[in-house]
Amino acid sequence: MRWPMADTSTARGASRSSRPAFRTAGRARPGAAQGVSQRDAKGWFRLFTWPAVLLYPVGFLGPSLYGVVISFAKWSGPGAPLTWVGWRNYVRVFRDDTVRQAFVNTALVVLVGGAAVFALAFLAMAVLRDMRGRAFVRAAVYLPSIISMIAVGTSLGFLLNPDGVVNRLLGLLGLEALQQTWLDPQHIFGCIVVGVVWMGSGFYIVLLMTAVDAIPKHLYEEAQLTGLTRMQQFRWITLPLSRDMIAIAAVLWTANSLRTFDIVIGFVGTAGTPSVNARTYAVQQWLSAGHTTGGGAPELGYASAMATLLTVLTVALVVLVRRLGRSDRLEIS
Template sequence: MATVTAPAEGRTSSAGAHLSRKKRLFFPFFLPAVTLYVLFLLVPTVATVVLGFTSWSGAGDTPRFTGLDNYGELIASDAFRYSFLNTVLYIVAGGVGTFLLAFLFTMVLREMRGGKVVRAVLFFPNIVAPVALGMFFGIILVYRPNRQGLANYLLESVGIDAVKFLAPENITWVVTGCLIWASSGFYITILMAAVDRIPPYLYEDSDIAGATPWQKFRHVTLPLTWDVVGVAGVLWTISAIKIFELVFVLAGPGTYSPPIRSWTLGVYVFDRSFGDQGAPQYGMACAAAVVMILLVSVLVVLLRRLMRRDTIQY
């Protein structure tokens, strides 16, 4: 039986028409996304950078160019130094603690029966609003003679003096612990999703070779999830640099800025914009926001370079 084939010219014409239709659909889908990106991200970012070189107190005032004066004032400000150092501490100490806990649970949950249920339970704190978490920990950690919070009540019940957990000199470490507790479930979920894609025979071979759990983690789990660990590190850096609610609720009364020793860059920007120090200083707030952008950009680039490795095929 003879087979009739479509002429090559007909196939070429059909492919060309299909490509033409795709091109016509490109801009209707592309332009709205670009427009929203420009209006709500690019323009505010550029405006923030420009206003960082001005003195401006908001509506009714004309921005006045001051050059690098705002940045010089930031460097000389105790409040900004506390804010910057506390933010870096949350990123580094909180990140190390979160990932150590996440790795520990990853090693345990991989071989644990019912691990998926436990993983879901560990994720629950991540879906609670940070303000609610702050109020919860505030009730537990409050120092109030004769009406102590749960933590101090337990300490006093075993003969240990109550601790002022929420004092300005202690609040940074308390917030760090709260962040680790609340965030670990999210990163456990991410890392466990990466572990689930590792072929089981690699662990079976390790068992036959007599590898310890640590050796299996070091030589199998970590290398094969390294790319996911890098992405998780970037996510942590971006989220940690924006810490605001926990500090504001735990360290302050919730109606005005807490003591400067507990500030983060987010609290500093808020205080200069809406704080109780008098007229708003939007120029200073924008300068601090620019520092936040630069800090997260530098840290993300460094992290990506440090985490860069050749992809392992399996």
């Protein structure tokens, strides 16, 4: 059966004005509504972003540039004379043994603490991928990340006190040989690194697990059918497909651990000055700015030079980590 065909020869030659009006009557122009919504969206975008854009030079660029200027001067604060000393503050930073020790301590936090944090995160990526109750485990490991760093340091200081809970518990278990004066210069920085790892690992576990959740499940199913073990699946599927998130996590860890400060102050409290073995670079910078118990004059120019060098180092390391994260991905053979 053939459907009747209408004669369209006349319609093909008809002008646009002679065509039936019902085809366009009452219909809005394509994109008109979208254009209005896009303009509204741009307006709201500008409304919320312009205040931040305007405040950025005042709240960040201005003070940062002012700090760079002060780093070339000797200055103890408002009301004191400002004396230009050129590069002397920077030369002093590189020659100061205390600053060198603080930098080594900070490097240990970045490297040793980072190795521990990412080892725990990789273990979680391999174990929690399809485990029941993984949402509860994520919430449990993330809880320390929402606690104040000063509160963590203060609590650990009480626990590790010579008469604290740790030594008492070791005594009750008959392990007196393991009792230590944990807050002595020989042990305190190791305790600080443990505290940083305990507090920070939960955030990076949750961050990397979001990358695991985005991996298609059929890849693991096909890997199981081909006989790949769980570790081989982690090596050839999880790691390559999570590489971007791992790079982001590495950048965040590097930037944050270089500024380790609060937990150290929490350990020693406000009653005294942290020992040299317990100081990070940020703590040493804070002490140079005049926050000492010795009553010495603040050295804001010297502290500004330290801050400028830390900023340059942070930017350089972040760029390096990002470049390493953009290298060729692992190929599945």
